[in-house]
Amino acid sequence: MDAASILPTLVPDRCLMLPAGVLDRLMPMYLHLSADGTILAHGPTLGKIVGSGRLTGRQFFDLFDVRSPAGMGSTADLFARQGQRLHLTLRGRTDAGLRGLALADAAAGLVLNLSFGIGLVDAVRQHALTDADFAPTDLAVEMLYLVEAKHAVLEEFQRLNRALQGAKAAAEEQALTDTLTGLRNRRALDTALAAACAGRRAFALMHLDLDYFKAVNDSLGHAAGDHVLRHVAQVLTREMRADDVVARVGGDEFVILLAGVTDPDQLSQVAERIIAGLSQPIAYEGEVCRIAASVGMTLSTSYPRCVADQMLQDADHALYAAKRAGRARAVVFTTDA
Numbered sequence: 001m002d003a004a005s006i007l008p009t010l011v012p013d014r015c016l017m018l019p020a021g022v023l024d025r026l027m028p029m030y031l032h033l034s035a036d037g038t039i040l041a042h043g044p045t046l047g048k049i050v051g052s053g054r055l056t057g058r059q060f061f062d063l064f065d066v067r068s069p070a071g072m073g074s075t076a077d078l079f080a081r082q083g084q085r086l087h088l089t090l091r092g093r094t095d096a097g098l099r100g101l102a103l104a105d106a107a108a109g110l111v112l113n114l115s116f117g118i119g120l121v122d123a124v125r126q127h128a129l130t131d132a133d134f135a136p137t138d139l140a141v142e143m144l145y146l147v148e149a150k151h152a153v154l155e156e157f158q159r160l161n162r163a164l165q166g167a168k169a170a171a172e173e174q175a176l177t178d179t180l181t182g183l184r185n186r187r188a189l190d191t192a193l194a195a196a197c198a199g200r201r202a203f204a205l206m207h208l209d210l211d212y213f214k215a216v217n218d219s220l221g222h223a224a225g226d227h228v229l230r231h232v233a234q235v236l237t238r239e240m241r242a243d244d245v246v247a248r249v250g251g252d253e254f255v256i257l258l259a260g261v262t263d264p265d266q267l268s269q270v271a272e273r274i275i276a277g278l279s280q281p282i283a284y285e286g287e288v289c290r291i292a293a294s295v296g297m298t299l300s301t302s303y304p305r306c307v308a309d310q311m312l313q314d315a316d317h318a319l320y321a322a323k324r325a326g327r328a329r330a331v332v333f334t335t336d337a
Contacts, residue, residue, distance in 0.1 A: 026135055029098075031112040032105070033060050037075035045133040046114060049123065050090060064088050078102045078110055088114070178248040180226060181233035189247035189255055190308070196257060197306035204261035204299045206271060207315035208236075210252035210278070211292035211327045224284045228291060235277040239270060255312070262301050264332045271295040271330035279328060292328035294319055302333070 023030055028045035037060045047055055050063065066072040068087035079102075086100040100114040116123045123129065176188035184192070196203045210232065217225040229252065236246045236254060245257040261267055275293050282289040296319030300306050318333040325331065 027113045028133060028135055029114040031060065031110075031114065033075065033078075033110040033112065035075065035108045037061060037078075039063075040109065045129065048129070048133065049127055051127075063091055065091050075110070078112075079104060082110070086112075181229055181248050183233050183236070183254070184245055184247035186247065186249045189245060189249060189257070192245045192247075192257055193308045193312075196259070196300070197308050201260055202262045202300050204258040204267045204297060205311050205315045206256040206258065206267070207296045207312070207319045208254040208256065208274065208293050209295075209319055209323070211294055211323075213252040213291050216289045216291065220284065220287055220289065224287070224289060227284050228282055228289050231282050232278060232291075232293075236274065239274050239277065255315070262299060264297075264299065267297050267299065268330055268332060271297060275328055275330060294322040294327050295330035296320070296322055296333065297330060298333040 023032075023041075024044055028043040029049075030041075030043045031039060031046065032041040034040055039055050039058050039060060042055045055063070060075070060078075061073060066077075066086055066088050069081055069084060072078065072081065072086075082102045082104055084101075086102060088098045088100055090098075097117065097119045098114045099117040100112050102110050102112045105111050176184060176191070178185045193205075210228075213225065213228065216228055229248070232254070233246070233248070236256065240246050240256065240258070243259045247255050247257075249255050258267065258270065261270075275295065278291060278293045282291070296315045296317065298311050298314045298318060300311065303310065314333040318331040322329050322331040
């Protein structure tokens, strides 16, 4: 056997000769250096990581940089610091940070045993290392299992958190939605109206009540009435913009918050389109349902200070003024409405 295939290991008072194959299993990331720093033998895992052809016969410092302790650039420095922890990198690469320990052998050479340290996970992924690339007593594989288990647990927590957030959002949405029509409910309207009053953007409020709706319920039943209410919701939604709020606040009562509307004429035009749309016959199981709508309106610009309850009350007053005037019409609130 040549020097590269047999590594003499110092044991008290005698020299134990170990074939290199034994060290391949015991220390798959070892290096055996001659006194002048020539690589005599190396572990198979280290050869896989370096990946630059045959390592034996090459100079240690041509392939590795010793970052700590500082100022190490020769084999003499390694001998002087034997037994101390070393931090190394492959020369010209930053992907393989290694830790090691160097000890003198019985033939004036050095044995370095290297490991990945905290870079283990990245090294395994990058170099496709397996259990066979580590010593049987190395806890690296167990550590990898723990890392994978941690990742799996974190992913499950994240999945559950996303599901919880989704369920929370769905519950909050359901709490703000009228189940029959899909419109906002009174709670959602109160929230939107409070936010509108707290903001600087002007808005208009429209209170709508269906005319002749009770006749539909009485003549065709509540199922027909529910059908009509869903139809009304479609008409209102079609006439509104994305940032408007349409809410069902009672059996056949609806309140609409129109963002940015300050012109009474514009507001009246919107109301007239709604009234015209709701005056069209509604088919239901071979029957025809006929309703109309009365609308009361008010503008936030009509008040020195926005007070939600006052605006709702004034829109309600205007609504009943519309009903007194003959129904199927819209009235903008004034002090004499």
